[in-house]
Amino acid sequence: MPRRPFDIAELLNAAGLAGLIAVLVVAYADQFSGHDLPCPLCLLQRVAIAGVAFGLLLNLRYGPQPSAYGIMLLSALFGMAVAGRQVLLHVAPGTGSYGAPLLGLHLYAWSFLLFAAVILGTAVLLLIPKPTSPVRALPRQVQHGLAWAAIGLIALNAVTTFLQCGPLECPDNPVHYWAFAR
């Protein structure tokens, strides 16, 4: 008896969530290994990534639905607006930059490209028809692993952002953690 194929939309949603987890890990690596503290706009871009991850998680848990894709698109548009704003702050000669570049681009430029890719990817996902024959679901361990890794990373961002910024707002160019400043 032939094995049933995986649902391609579910696979791509899971891959997208894994990709965003990797992006948040890279952001943390830059923050801690390079002592490159995220600015307020940088943190808002991470918030937008968390919003996209929320849409992907909904699709993984309940199956692909238009409302979850809508959440992904709105979050990506918000992220593009924030990243675009930061790119425009530094695009003119003599206006400097924020943080160290990674592979030739600053993180906010990468972030802008990431959100553009999310919008493109979501459009592609919306083109995929519902499977007409029975499909195989991803193993529960994979689903749970991805979901709880994403939830854990975003909760960790709440903790580290509080340590960095405190209860109010971060300075524009943070150089130390609010919690360890005294």
Next chain:
Amino acid sequence: MTSFLFLLLAIAMGLAWRGDRRAGIAVFAVAALLSVAWFNHHLTDPLKLDF
């Protein structure tokens, strides 16, 4: 404030993953509105663009 946004999103994801989709989306909606308001609050630096 930004840490509160992350906290809300983590709660939204936790609720949705544990089976309460509506509550998850409701918490996400609150986080989304606050995020837009917080972004607007940070739109203070003038852009040094010259065309």
